[in-house]
Amino acid sequence: MPTALPVTVTVARALQIGQQAGLPRLDVQLLLLHSIGRPLDQRAWLISHDDALLTQQQLKQFEALLAQRQDGVPIAYLTGQKEFFGLTLQITPATLDPRPDTETLVEWALDVLQSAQQPRVLDLGTGSGAIALAIQSQRPDAQVWAVDQSQDALQVAKANGAQLALPVQWLHGSWFEPVVAAQLAPFDLIVSNPPYIRPDDHHLPQLRHEPLQALVSSQQGLHDIGVIAQAAPAHLKPGGMLLLEHGWDQAQDVATILQRAGFKHIAHRHDLAGHIRCSGGRVS
Ligand code: GLN
Numbered sequence: 373m374p375t376a377l378p379v380t381v382t383v384a385r386a387l388q389i390g391q392q393a394g395l396p397r398l399d400v401q402l403l404l405l406h407s408i409g410r411p412l413d414q415r416a417w418l419i420s421h422d423d424a425l426l427t428q429q430q431l432k433q434f435e436a437l438l439a440q441r442q443d444g445v446p447i448a449y450l451t452g453q454k455e456f457f458g459l460t461l462q463i464t465p466a467t468l469d470p471r472p473d474t475e476t477l478v479e480w481a482l483d484v485l486q487s488a489q490q491p492r493v494l495d496l497g498t499g500s501g502a503i504a505l506a507i508q509s510q511r512p513d514a515q516v517w518a519v520d521q522s523q524d525a526l527q528v529a530k531a532n533g534a535q536l537a538l539p540v541q542w543l544h545g546s547w548f549e550p551v552v553a554a555q556l557a558p559f560d561l562i563v564s565n566p567p568y569i570r571p572d573d574h575h576l577p578q579l580r581h582e583p584l585q586a587l588v589s590s591q592q593g594l595h596d597i598g599v600i601a602q603a604a605p606a607h608l609k610p611g612g613m614l615l616l617e618h619g620w621d622q623a624q625d626v627a628t629i630l631q632r633a634g635f636k637h638i639a640h641r642h643d644l645a646g647h648i649r650c651s652g653g654r655v656s
Pocket of ligand 1: 468471565566567568569579586587588
């Protein structure tokens, strides 16, 4: 016998089921909107239609999504989208779920670019394209290139670029390899949110649904940051800058890496929790 689901479930009852499953109200609202095929910005609709009935299929989908969320799958993968810097991005498990903290890096990049006209910008390890697209959306005059080693991630990024009609140029390969291959001229700004989590970080199990290659780096999480910092000066114009996101406790190590790579005027930016989350420097 199938389990005895209630025959009819209202929006109000569905929200209750979700919260009884121990999930935050916002998560439950987003999953319910997605299950009933409404845009995710219509949370007010749920309140004004709390007696609307779900179809059996909507209820089944909602319950399946609740179970996946309880298992730690990011909301962005379940709904297929995420807001980042005012843009709606399509997200799949091929890319990292863009974090609000990464908007700090975008804000810093936009500050740096304020004085530059038609700047040339490079985003390394673009994933869903979040950083590159956010910069391009704010600076239509910029020429933005974005690199990723994962073809699957690049498909997501390209689709986002097309959907948002933003002319970011996508390159496949590892860090600067496709930049060298395409013989691209030096940039005003290079940005990156590379993998920076230590292989033994005890938070990793919580992130198990996201691509490991976008999260984890060897040498205490600093290997990829080191590779990027070493190679970046050869791809920057005089006075050009490299801005990196890194772990909450890596600022000192990243500053040392940047100095050794020849960067000057090392500076930092804090994330929403007040940790130094981004560091960068300038080449002379
Ligand atoms: N900020 C992410 C986290 O700590 C990691 C992103 C990354 O490794 N680039 O979950």
